[in-house]
Amino acid sequence: MSGKNILALTLCAVFSLAVQAQTDEEKVGKSASAQVLGAAPLIQNDASLKYVNMLGGSLSAYSGAVYKWHFGVIKSDAINAFAMPGGYILLSAGLLKNLENEDELAFVLAHEIAHVTRRHHYQVVQRQRLADQAAKGLEAVTQDGDTAKLAQASGQIYARGLDKSAEFESDRLGVEIMTKAGYDPVAAVNVLEKLQRFKGDDPRAELLFSTHPSPAERLDMLLQSGIDKLPRPKAKPSPARAERFQKFLQSI
Amino acid sequence: MNIKNPITQILHLFVACLMLMCFNVNAQTLREDASLSDKAEGAPGATKLKAGSSVKVLKRQGFWVEVDAGGKNGWLKASQLNFTGATGGPTAIDTGRLGTGNIVATSAARGLSAKDLVSGKPNFDEVKKLDSLSFDPAGIEGFVALGGVVPSKEKIQLAAAKPAAPPSAASSPSGTTPAPATKKKDDDEW
Numbered sequence: 001m002s003g004k005n006i007l008a009l010t011l012c013a014v015f016s017l018a019v020q021a022q023t024d025e026e027k028v029g030k031s032a033s034a035q036v037l038g039a040a041p042l043i044q045n046d047a048s049l050k051y052v053n054m055l056g057g058s059l060s061a062y063s064g065a066v067y068k069w070h071f072g073v074i075k076s077d078a079i080n081a082f083a084m085p086g087g088y089i090l091l092s093a094g095l096l097k098n099l100e101n102e103d104e105l106a107f108v109l110a111h112e113i114a115h116v117t118r119r120h121h122y123q124v125v126q127r128q129r130l131a132d133q134a135a136k137g138l139e140a141v142t143q144d145g146d147t148a149k150l151a152q153a154s155g156q157i158y159a160r161g162l163d164k165s166a167e168f169e170s171d172r173l174g175v176e177i178m179t180k181a182g183y184d185p186v187a188a189v190n191v192l193e194k195l196q197r198f199k200g201d202d203p204r205a206e207l208l209f210s211t212h213p214s215p216a217e218r219l220d221m222l223l224q225s226g227i228d229k230l231p232r233p234k235a236k237p238s239p240a241r242a243e244r245f246q247k248f249l250q251s252i
Numbered sequence: 253m254n255i256k257n258p259i260t261q262i263l264h265l266f267v268a269c270l271m272l273m274c275f276n277v278n279a280q281t282l283r284e285d286a287s288l289s290d291k292a293e294g295a296p297g298a299t300k301l302k303a304g305s306s307v308k309v310l311k312r313q314g315f316w317v318e319v320d321a322g323g324k325n326g327w328l329k330a331s332q333l334n335f336t337g338a339t340g341g342p343t344a345i346d347t348g349r350l351g352t353g354n355i356v357a358t359s360a361a362r363g364l365s366a367k368d369l370v371s372g373k374p375n376f377d378e379v380k381k382l383d384s385l386s387f388d389p390a391g392i393e394g395f396v397a398l399g400g401v402v403p404s405k406e407k408i409q410l411a412a413a414k415p416a417a418p419p420s421a422a423s424s425p426s427g428t429t430p431a432p433a434t435k436k437k438d439d440d441e442w
Contacts, residue, residue: 033382034374039364041378049385054395057387062403072382078363088382094363102399151374159366164415172410179408182401186314189330193312204363216335217415223331224413228315231406238400 026068028125029086031147032154036090040076043093048073048251051244055102056089056109062180063110063173065117071109073252079198079205081108082158083115083170085122093252094204098194101237102245103178103187110181111174118173120166124157161211168213168221175227185230192219279306280319280333288326292316299324307333 043049049072056071067087077094084090089112099105115121171188179185196215198205212218282305287296292313299321301307307319307328315330396403 030379031374034376034379035369035372037378038372038375039368041375042381053385053387054391058392058396068386070382070385072385076364080364148374155369155372159369172412176408176410180404182403207364207366220334220336221413225410227410228329228331230408231404233402235400235402241399
């Protein structure tokens, strides 16, 4: 076997290992996803799931980070979306049914992508691990192979929510990602306006409101960040874009 | 008053609903001194408003809002208003653009509660399904082209803003008492 062949085989093996190896972020992300999916399973429509993965994939190219992205839609009336470490993103059917076009969906996806790339939830898990270690003086339960316990610990994090600053940052980066990709930043305002129409005691939006700053506050932060100075797409969305979004909406 | 006629009852209900709609206004305060424009993205006109003035948002077009400032209608940049500090109506940024009928609270619909997430059982079989979902990188180009999505060539960057200070307890009538405004450097740029 020639030297070149050996090098090629070695590179293939290294690349393959890199692709196959599960990072700690992915391990945490899978456990957190399991907890959310335990509460609400995925919808069963392949075409819809393919569409949301294509859109998510096209946006992820502008996130500045490399992950193995997986986008799913869960059967739930809830108005919510979840970003799990390692590139796992779940959107509730209830939230999606309130959107009007692909540009609005792009903002929702880009906001969640930003949570992943900024490692917002993963950092909370890491802090919890350190606190557990300090408290117990031994390997924390969340660091061992017990994925079920890790899932439960993640559930608490998602029930509690992140700091407001993390949500504002994801709004900001999300708008940057969608605008770079070619979507209209005004769609972010449309989405926040829609969220504001839900009352705090509406069971569908209760968790969203208890874990996020108010939509009005989020809008103010985006406006003060200069969202209105961003370039808007010159061309109107193609009929095909509107058509595929409506098809998606009808199938969830 | 004893109303027995069902038609009269319906009429009274209709009038009551109309009144409720009229009072459910969205009053916001101005972050800075501003002049009303005669159209969205128009140049500032002669009607000047002081920071802290209260205006009623009538509708939004892109990043601009049409407002009623004490009887004078005109357009302002949305960034000139403080939405967090809205004083009237429960829906601070609901500009009525979407109508009122599409979001109805219903006891049948339920969301995901904090309890569901904390005490629910993890479902790793569903994770396997999620793991199998992804996108074909080779198909992205076609997906983007079909949607007529044209990536921006301009530099896209937003600056982190500071959270707004809590709104002042009382808002003043339009153009009378200027409230302390947290003015940002670039806000006067048109």
